[in-house]
Amino acid sequence: MIRTEELLLNVGPQHPSTHGVFRIIVKLDGEVIKEAIPVMGYLHRGTEKLAENLNYTQIIPYTDRMDYVSAMTSNYVLCHAVETLMGLEIPERADFMRLIVMELQRVASHLVWWGTYLLDIGAMSPFLYAFRDREIIIDLFNELCGARLTYNYMRVGGVKWDAPEGWIDKVREFIPYMETKLVEYDNLVSGNEIFLARIKNVGQYDAQTAIDYGLSGANLRCTGVDWDLRKVKPYSLYNRFEFDVPLGKRGDCFDRYLIRLEEIRQSLRILKQAVEQFPSSGDTMGKVPRVIRPPAGEVYVSIESPRGEIGCHIVSKGKAEPYRLKFRRPSFVNLQILPKLLVGETMTNLITILGGIDIVVGEVDC
Amino acid sequence: MSEEQDKDKELLGKQKDDSVKAESSTAEKAEAAASQALDPEKGSSASVPGQPDQQEAKAAGDERILPESGEAHEQSVVSEQPAANPEREAKLKAAAEARAARAELKVSAATPSQQQSDAPAEEGSSPAVNPEREAKMKAAAEARAARAAAKAAAEGGEPAAAPGDAVGSDPEREAKQKAAAEARAARAAAKAASEAAEAPAEPKPPSPKQPQLDETVELVRSLISEQAVEEAYINELNDHMPIIVVGRDHWQATANLLRTHDRLQYGYLRNVSGIDFETHMEVVYHLVSIETKRELAVKLRADREAPSVPSATPVWATANWNEREIYDLLGVDFPGHPDMRRIMMPDEWVGHPLRKDYEPLDPEV
Amino acid sequence: MKGLLKGLGVTLKSMTAKKITTSYPDEPFVMPDRFRGIQHFIPDQCIVCNQCARVCPTECITLTGKPNPDPEKKGKVIETFDINFEICILCDLCTEVCPTEAIVMTNNFELASYSRDDLYMDINWLDSNNKNVRKDNNNIGAPQAGKGGAKKDV
Numbered sequence: 001m002i003r004t005e006e007l008l009l010n011v012g013p014q015h016p017s018t019h020g021v022f023r024i025i026v027k028l029d030g031e032v033i034k035e036a037i038p039v040m041g042y043l044h045r046g047t048e049k050l051a052e053n054l055n056y057t058q059i060i061p062y063t064d065r066m067d068y069v070s071a072m073t074s075n076y077v078l079c080h081a082v083e084t085l086m087g088l089e090i091p092e093r094a095d096f097m098r099l100i101v102m103e104l105q106r107v108a109s110h111l112v113w114w115g116t117y118l119l120d121i122g123a124m125s126p127f128l129y130a131f132r133d134r135e136i137i138i139d140l141f142n143e144l145c146g147a148r149l150t151y152n153y154m155r156v157g158g159v160k161w162d163a164p165e166g167w168i169d170k171v172r173e174f175i176p177y178m179e180t181k182l183v184e185y186d187n188l189v190s191g192n193e194i195f196l197a198r199i200k201n202v203g204q205y206d207a208q209t210a211i212d213y214g215l216s217g218a219n220l221r222c223t224g225v226d227w228d229l230r231k232v233k234p235y236s237l238y239n240r241f242e243f244d245v246p247l248g249k250r251g252d253c254f255d256r257y258l259i260r261l262e263e264i265r266q267s268l269r270i271l272k273q274a275v276e277q278f279p280s281s282g283d284t285m286g287k288v289p290r291v292i293r294p295p296a297g298e299v300y301v302s303i304e305s306p307r308g309e310i311g312c313h314i315v316s317k318g319k320a321e322p323y324r325l326k327f328r329r330p331s332f333v334n335l336q337i338l339p340k341l342l343v344g345e346t347m348t349n350l351i352t353i354l355g356g357i358d359i360v361v362g363e364v365d366c
Numbered sequence: 367m368s369e370e371q372d373k374d375k376e377l378l379g380k381q382k383d384d385s386v387k388a389e390s391s392t393a394e395k396a397e398a399a400a401s402q403a404l405d406p407e408k409g410s411s412a413s414v415p416g417q418p419d420q421q422e423a424k425a426a427g428d429e430r431i432l433p434e435s436g437e438a439h440e441q442s443v444v445s446e447q448p449a450a451n452p453e454r455e456a457k458l459k460a461a462a463e464a465r466a467a468r469a470e471l472k473v474s475a476a477t478p479s480q481q482q483s484d485a486p487a488e489e490g491s492s493p494a495v496n497p498e499r500e501a502k503m504k505a506a507a508e509a510r511a512a513r514a515a516a517k518a519a520a521e522g523g524e525p526a527a528a529p530g531d532a533v534g535s536d537p538e539r540e541a542k543q544k545a546a547a548e549a550r551a552a553r554a555a556a557k558a559a560s561e562a563a564e565a566p567a568e569p570k571p572p573s574p575k576q577p578q579l580d581e582t583v584e585l586v587r588s589l590i591s592e593q594a595v596e597e598a599y600i601n602e603l604n605d606h607m608p609i610i611v612v613g614r615d616h617w618q619a620t621a622n623l624l625r626t627h628d629r630l631q632y633g634y635l636r637n638v639s640g641i642d643f644e645t646h647m648e649v650v651y652h653l654v655s656i657e658t659k660r661e662l663a664v665k666l667r668a669d670r671e672a673p674s675v676p677s678a679t680p681v682w683a684t685a686n687w688n689e690r691e692i693y694d695l696l697g698v699d700f701p702g703h704p705d706m707r708r709i710m711m712p713d714e715w716v717g718h719p720l721r722k723d724y725e726p727l728d729p730e731v
Numbered sequence: 732m733k734g735l736l737k738g739l740g741v742t743l744k745s746m747t748a749k750k751i752t753t754s755y756p757d758e759p760f761v762m763p764d765r766f767r768g769i770q771h772f773i774p775d776q777c778i779v780c781n782q783c784a785r786v787c788p789t790e791c792i793t794l795t796g797k798p799n800p801d802p803e804k805k806g807k808v809i810e811t812f813d814i815n816f817e818i819c820i821l822c823d824l825c826t827e828v829c830p831t832e833a834i835v836m837t838n839n840f841e842l843a844s845y846s847r848d849d850l851y852m853d854i855n856w857l858d859s860n861n862k863n864v865r866k867d868n869n870n871i872g873a874p875q876a877g878k879g880g881a882k883k884d885v
Contacts, residue, residue, distance in 0.1 A: 041710040048695075049720055057872075058788040061822040085603055125742060132751060139763075146765040146836070146865075152822045160827070161765065161869060188741040191734030211633050211656060214684025225656065227634075232659055285871065299604040300637065300652050300663070313639045313650070328637040328652075336687050365710060 004030065009347075013042050017120040017351050020361025024338075026350070033350065036342040038335060043365040051325040056082050056156055056292045059325070064150035066327065067363040069112050072098075072105040073305035075154040077327075080235060081301045081312040082156045085294040093282025094158035095237050100171065100274050101144070101153065102236075103267045107178065108137040109306035110264045117257070117355040118189060121198055126189055133181055136174060143167060157288035172275050175268050182265055190261070196254070203341050203353035204252040213337045216330050217308030218263070219357060222248035222255035229304040241273045253356040260358075263306075293320050300328075307331055307358055327366055331359040573600040578660055579608035585627060586610070590619050601663070609663045614675055617666055618702070621681040624653065624662070631655045632662055635682035640692035642722050647673040647698055651685075668698060677702035695720035762838040764866055767823045769839050771864050772812055772857035776833035779807035783825035783834055786872070791815040792825060814857065816842060816850040828872035838863040 011024040018024070021042035027035040047066060051059045056078070063078050064071040076098060083090065090098075115130030138148045145153040145161050153160055189195055207223040220227055228245040230238040246262035248255030296318040302311030308330025315324040334357050341353050573579075583598045594616035601607045612620050624632045632653035641648045651664045666675050677700035678685040689700045690709040697718035700706060708715060717724055753760065762768070779796030792814055796807035825834050837860060844850060 041708075041712070044710040046719065054788055057824065058786065061788050061820055061824070084605070087603065129745070135751070142766060143763040144765070146763075146767040146823065147821070150820070150822075152824070155871075160871065164765070184741050188738045192738050193732070193734050196734070212683045214635050214682065227656055290874075295603075297603050298601065300607070300639075300650075301604070302636065309636065311637050311652075313637060313652075315641055324639075324641045326637075326639040326641075328639075332687065332691075333684060336684065 006034065011350065018354065018361070019116065019359055020364075022359070022361045022364065024350070024354075026342075026347075028347070031346045033342050033345050033347065036339050036350070038338055040335075040361070040364050043361050045365070047366050048325055048327065051322055053321060055320040056294075056322070059322075060154065061150065061152045063327075064152055065362060066329070066366055067305065067307065067310070067331070067360050068149055069360050070105050070109040070306050071149065071151050072101050072153065073303060073310060075151065076102060076236075077301065077303050077305075077310050077312045079154045079156050080303065081299055081314050082292065082294055084301050085297060085299045085314060085316060086156075086292075088157055088288065089286055090158055091283040091286050092237075093162075093279045094284045094286065096274060096278050097159050097163060097284065098154060099236050099238070100271060100278075101141070101159075103271050103274070104137050104140065104171070106267045106306045107264050107271075108134050110260050110267075111137075113260060113306070113355075113358050114185070117358075118195075120351050120355045121195065123189070123195070126185065129181075129185070129188075133178060136177075140167065140170060140174070143170075155285065155288075156292050158283065158285035160284070162284045168275055168278055171271065175272050175275075178268055179265070182261065182268075185261070190258070198348075198352060199254040199257060200252060201250070202253045202345075202349050203356055204250060205337065205341065206251055209337070209340075210251070213340075214333045215308070215337060216334065217304070217306070217358070218256045218259045219308065219334050219337075221245065222259055223251040224249055229302060229309055233302075235301070235303055237274075238270075240277070241270045243267075243270050253352055256356050256358075291320055293318065302328060305330060307360065307363065308334055310363075329363040329366055331357075331361070331363040332366070335359055335364060573602060573606045575600055575606040575608050575660075578662075579610070582608065582624075582630060582662065583610060585629060586612075586620055586623060589623055589627075590616050594620055607661050607663055609665060611665045611667065614666055614668065617676045617678070618680075620664075621678050624664070625681050631657055632660075633657075633682075635678070635684040638678075638685055638688035638692065640696040640698055640720075642670075642696055642720065644670075644722055646670055647696065649675050649692065649698060651678065672699070673697065674699040674701055676700070679703050694718070697721060762840070762863075764838070766836070766838045766840070766865070767821045768837045768863070768865075769816070769821070769842055769860060770814060770819075770825070770857060771835050771837045771860045772854060773833050773835075774809050774812070774854060774858060776831045777809040777812070778831055778833075779809055780830065782828040782830070782873070786824045786828050787819075788822060788824065789818045789820055791817075791819045809854070812854040812857065814852050816852055817847060824872070826868055827870050829870055830873035832868050832870060835868055836865045837861070838865060 007028040009026045009028055011018060011026055013021045013023045015022075023039040023042070025037040025039060026033055045065075047062050050062065054062075060075055060078060063074040067074045111130040111134045115127040115134075118126040141151060141153075142148050143164055144167060145151045205223065207225050210220045210223045210225060216227070224247050226245060226247055229235070230243075231245055243266045246259045246266065248259050294314075294316045296316055298313070298315040300311060300313040302309045304310075309328065310330050311328030313324075313326040313328065314322050317323045338354065338357065342350055345353065579598055579600060583595050586594050593613055595610050596613055597611040599609055601609055624630050632655045634654045634656050635651060636654055637650075637652040639650045639652075641650065647668045647670055649666045649668070651666075653662045653664065654660070655662075668675050673696075675698060677689055679689065679700075680702065686704070687709060689698075689703055690705070690707060692698050693700060693703075693706055694708040694710050695718055707713065711719065716727070719726075777796075779794065781794070784790070784792040784794055792812070794812045795810045797810045799806055799808050821836070823836060826832070826836055829835075839860065839862065842850070
């Protein structure tokens with residue numbers, strides 16, 4: 001007799017497409033998903049607990065390792081929170097360096113996302129093209145601060161290193177190069193019929209659901225909600241530059257894909273303006289006391305990282321260490337919608353949807 | 367209070383043979399200490415100018431409970447002077463008088479032996495190098511007496527506050543505190559009545575988000591309950607974010623109101639944080655409204671033994687995993703949550719790691 | 732079909748483009764000067780101030796000093812200095828706070844070994860690790876004599 005049974009499948013902790021050690025327990029009926037239960041915590045390193053014994057400069061290397069694909073924004077959110085709490089002024093050149101670095105990081109992070117997303121879907125060449133271009137950015141960072149992935153670059157009050165000779169010119173040359181590459185990537189992938197058949201109308205949700213679930217970044221903007229923290233609550237020097245915020249209409253994976261590619265283009269636009277307006281001289285660190293001791297109080301700031309809204313909530317008791325440091329991680333919050341989206345989908349669409357949310361498990365677990 | 371007296375006695379008695387200056391200074395310090403203990407909410411000595419602005423802000427209608435500074439008792443002296451003219455001279459004079467009254471009060475209230483040691487201290491200080499100090503001490507004693515008398519007047523003649531009784535047992539201290547509270551109210555009234563602010567201490571300009579906070583508080587209070595909002599204040603450091611502290615019993619209704627009301631519409635829950643203060647637990651919800659771009663932070667307090675806060679998941683689905691994380695790491699229970707399980711730690715883990723008193727079973731980890 | 736053909740066009744174009752693959756490990760990979768590699772330690776310059784051990788976020792530096800054997804001079808002289816490279820994250824904070832630049836980074840990054848014990852480096856190894864020493868050390872965390880402004884310490 002033929003009968004069907006429900007199958008319990010583990011989409012592994014070790015799986016090439018889960019973007020890290022992340023596990024989804026999936027109950028299948030044939031190939032259709034009945035229920036999906038995400039299990040995380042495999043990469044939980046206790047950053048928040050460790051931070052209670054370290055002073056703020058020592059926590060900065062830990063923030064690098066939280067969202068390792070976009071470490072500059074993680075660095076920045078911590079520095080920005082402490083600076084808001086202390087009321088510090090940042091010199092203009094340091095702020096420009098921070099902004100340039102963060103926008104370059106956004107381009108790099110979206111390239112990683114693009115390459116790995118297409119690799120998950122099945123295309124092998126975009127991965128290498130993306131990483132080839134990302135190498136250029138990583139080399140720029142290597143020259144600037146001495147590391148390729150975990151920069152430890154920002155400090156409370158400014159940045160650690162100033163731009164070396166010729167670095168700004170290299171950034172300036174990179175921008176048109178990347179723009180031509182973006183055109184190539186569009187030609188390569190965005191018109192591809194197989195790709196469109198796999199991506200369109202997959203993982204769709206509407207604006208109210210997105211706001212309910214607290215999604216941010218491209219996941220929120222793909223439904224048409226105009227909420228980009230660089231425009232709504234400008235931090236650093238973003239209100240000096242002109243750029244657009246791409247919005248989607250349908251709220252499916254294809255919209256998220258297009259939005260992220262367009263965000264690379266807008267980041268290049270910001271970079272072009274920033275490099276033009278870069279001050280020729282200035283300090284890289286503001287007037288900061290020797291021991292960073294913020295006054296007692298609490299603060300919550302958030303910025304727009306490539307994945308969404310990353311926030312930092314600090315409760316300080318006036319000592320050099322924070323009393324409680326909590327990171328609002330976008331990947332963690334964005335992932336909540338996954339069980340809801342996966343009901344009724346096939347296994348192939350699981351990978352597509354999971355990749356479209358753009359998570360980094362180091363951030364999910366913190 | 368008696369310990370203070372004993373301490374004074376010891377200090378004074380011990381140093382009876384020492385140099386006069388040391389004696390007078392010690393006595394003065396002991397006096398200051400005694401005066402501080404006398405009125406716990408009053409801070410340092412009266413002659414400190416430029417009091418923190420918090421007093422003004424408090425009087426101006428902010429509802430945060432803050433420890434008072436030394437201006438308080440100066441103000442109380444001011445309010446006693448019906449001439450509502452807060453000029454510095456008058457105040458300083460009043461302060462000096464208050465201080466003298468205080469010193470006298472202390473001296474007069476002491477036990478005979480102490481009086482004896484005090485008296486030589488007083489007298490011994492008269493040939494002191496610094497006659498001003500002696501005058502100050504006397505003025506302080508007088509001031510204290512005047513203050514106690516004023517308090518007695520404010521209270522309506524409660525015998526405990528009679529000038530002859532500087533030492534306080536607990537009920538007396540309570541009475542004094544009540545008197546202080548009344549004096550505070552009187553002071554606030556006097557201040558509200560008199561326009562001019564004190565020259566060195568200007569009131570803080572009202573925060574730009576104050577109207578938003580007031581509106582939110584008023585709506586919650588009127589539509590939910592009077593006790594729903596326990597405290598409401600503005601966090602100036604954090605870009606003037608309004609913060610309200612809500613009682614646990616009213617949280618479900620308040621959450622619904624915050625989300626659905628036309629004037630509020632805080633539809634986007636950004637962040638839920640749990641904080642372990644050693645005396646209690648706190649859960650903070652950071653909200654923002656997409657339409658009006660306004661922010662709000664809501665705090666809920668829970669006690670430490672069995673902390674529980676009603677879950678906000680039915681209202682904002684974002685709270686789901688955030689609350690699971692707080693449960694996992696801090697142990698705060700959220701009744702009403704659809705799926706209360708551990709999220710970061712393995713399911714069989716014992717203990718809540720982010721608590722301040724967490725002892726890992728395996729110290730190597 | 733059209734999309735597929737356009738994609739194929741891009742692929743064919745890149746077949747003839749310049750290759751960017753490097754032949755590491757046959758050719759050594761040259762890192763820029765600021766690269767944070769394994770540390771190099773100069774015992775003569777160390778004044779045993781302990782700042783590096785204090786600032787290390789993972790507490791991987793252990794050091795002991797002994798009083799200066801020369802009775803004329805004051806201060807301490809370094810006796811042992813160990814870095815546990817199992818947990819060192821090469822974050823560069825130790826060089827940032829060293830007032831005398833006794834500990835600096837090099838551009839070496841090859842430290843792979845077959846046994847964990849090899850990763851616990853002592854003072855002699857660190858002293859001899861002096862190839863490719865980084866020139867620009869930027870120790871903004873150390874007390875800056877006579878310089879105003881950018882001062883920061885742990």
